[in-house]
Amino acid sequence: MNGLAFxxxxxxxxxxxxxxxxTEEAILEFARQYDVQAxxxxxxxxxxxxxxxxxxxxxxxxxxxxxLFTTGPMRFEDGAIGLAVDELRWPTxxxxxxxxxxxxxxxxxxxxxxxxxxxxxxxxxxxxxQKNETVLSYIASAMVRRRSGAGN
Amino acid sequence: MNGLAFxxxxxxxxxxxxxxxxTEEAILEFARQYDVQAxxxxxxxxxxxxxxxxxxxxxxxxxxxxxLFTTGPMRFEDGAIGLAVDELRWPTxxxxxxxxxxxxxxxxxxxxxxxxxxxxxxxxxxxxxQKNETVLSYIASAMVRRRSGAGN
Numbered sequence: 001m002n003g004l005a006f007x008x009x010x011x012x013x014x015x016x017x018x019x020x021x022x023t024e025e026a027i028l029e030f031a032r033q034y035d036v037q038a039x040x041x042x043x044x045x046x047x048x049x050x051x052x053x054x055x056x057x058x059x060x061x062x063x064x065x066x067x068l069f070t071t072g073p074m075r076f077e078d079g080a081i082g083l084a085v086d087e088l089r090w091p092t093x094x095x096x097x098x099x100x101x102x103x104x105x106x107x108x109x110x111x112x113x114x115x116x117x118x119x120x121x122x123x124x125x126x127x128x129x130q131k132n133e134t135v136l137s138y139i140a141s142a143m144v145r146r147r148s149g150a151g152n
Numbered sequence: 153m154n155g156l157a158f159x160x161x162x163x164x165x166x167x168x169x170x171x172x173x174x175t176e177e178a179i180l181e182f183a184r185q186y187d188v189q190a191x192x193x194x195x196x197x198x199x200x201x202x203x204x205x206x207x208x209x210x211x212x213x214x215x216x217x218x219x220l221f222t223t224g225p226m227r228f229e230d231g232a233i234g235l236a237v238d239e240l241r242w243p244t245x246x247x248x249x250x251x252x253x254x255x256x257x258x259x260x261x262x263x264x265x266x267x268x269x270x271x272x273x274x275x276x277x278x279x280x281x282q283k284n285e286t287v288l289s290y291i292a293s294a295m296v297r298r299r300s301g302a303g304n
Contacts, residue, residue, distance in 0.1 A: 034215035036222040037231035050233055050267070050295070058234045059215045063186035066211050070188040079189035081202055082210045085240035085290075115202070138237075143202070 003077035006119030006146040009106055017072035017102040019130075020064050022056060024096035030060040056094035061136045064094075065127045068102035080142040083120070088138040092129065099130045107139065111146075118143040155229035158271030158298040161258055169224035169254040171282075172216050174208060176248035182212040207245035213288045214240070217279045220254035232294040235272070240290040244281065251282045259291065263298075270295040 031040035035057035038045035046054040056064075070079075094100070108122035121144055127136040183192035187209035190197035198206040208216075222231075246252070260274035273296055279288040 030215075034219045036219065039231055039233075049230060050270070057215075057218065059211070059218050063182075063211045063215065066209065067186045067188065078201060079191055081191075082242060085210075086238050088237035088240060090234060118202070 003075045003079075004144070005077050006109070006121065006144050007148070009109055009119075009121060009144075011106050011109055013106045015073040015104050017068035017104075019099040019101050020068055021099045022060075022064060022094060022096065024054060027054060027056045027060065027094075027096055030063070031057050035059055051093050053093075054096055058090045058136075061090060061094050061127065062088070062138075064100060065102050065125055065136055065138075068100070068127070069104065069125065072102060072104070074104055076144045078145040080121070080144050081118075083141045083143060085138050085140045088136075089134075090136055092133040092135045094129070094135050098135070100127050100135060102127050112143055115143065117146055119146050120144075155227045156296070157229050158261070158273065158296050159300070161261055161271075161273060161296075163258055163261055165258045167225040167256050169220035169256075171251040171253050172220055173251045174212075174216060174246060174248065176206060179206060179208045179212065179246075179248055182215070183209050187211055203245050205245075206248055208247075210242045210288075213242060213246045213279065214290075216246075216252060217254050217277055217288055217290075220252070220279070221256065221277065224254060224256070226256055228296045230297040232273070232296050233270075235293045235295060237290050237292045240288075242288055244285040244287045246281070246287050250287070252279050252287060254279050264295055267295065269298055271298050272296075 039049035039051050040057050043054050103126045105124045107124055110120050112118040112120050122141045124139050129135050191201035191203050192209050195206050255278045257276045262272050264270040264272050274293045276291050281287050
């Protein structure tokens with residue numbers, strides 16, 4: 001196996017990703033497809049809004065975090081199948097030109113009750129911008145493959 | 153004002169969106185950009201995975217729900233600024249060709265403590281496919297504009 005398995009993980013383990021640069025065009029493109037609100041689509045409307053300038057959709061920010069997670073140092077054999085996300089927060093807006101980095105911490109590990117070949121990992125993901133401000137944080141549970149264990 | 157304001161909302165109010173059709177190409181395109189895992193990118197790998205076939209990224213599904221929310225019947229004057237999401241779940245995978253509809257229910261309404269011109273609305277969003285299976289559900293809090301109230 002090339003990727004990580006459940007057995008490779010430890011509670012308290014932390015990893016950091018590379019930086020992801022977001023452009024104004026990417027913010028506008030995501031918003032046009034998925035979050036059609038003026039403060040994500042139009043600079044003048046964004047300036048007049050509570051954001052005080054163009055800001056990425058919160059779902060775009062979450063998608064960027066997933067990009068960094070799936071291309072980062074904690075890559076799993078057969079991937080990580082998301083089960084649940086809680087405590088999703090966006091304390092600071094993402095702006096054009098921001099360079100973000102994802103920090104992942106393992107909070108909990110347990111065997112899957114229903115799938116003996118999988119374990120459930122609970123992580124905290126924190127996405128920070130170049131000023132070290134948190135732009136996104138959440139707790140996620142996902143199923144990852146075990147090396148041992150029979151059946152599916 | 154053309155859109156809804158905080159004063160127009162009632163606890164218990166429910167609205168339904170139109171249907172959103174997702175294609176295999178859209179699933180692959182989102183995954184290539186944001187969720188680079190084999191079961192979202194490649195049909196053979198997806199067949200061999202726990203999904204048993206190509207499935208949309210959970211973050212793509214969430215983005216589709218936001219598209220339906222921001223283009224649907226509950227459109228707010230000056231938009232809805234997301235504060236928090238909890239209890240995000242993906243009980244059933246989204247497949248190529250699925251046609252999904254969003255149901256939104258208002259759970260709670262309160263004035264914003266920090267921004268007198270805004271109210272905070274707490275909603276439950278449930279996204280269902282054409283078989284009426286829930287593919288996504290979550291609870292969200294967002295700030296929306298009040299008609300009355302001074303300052304920002």
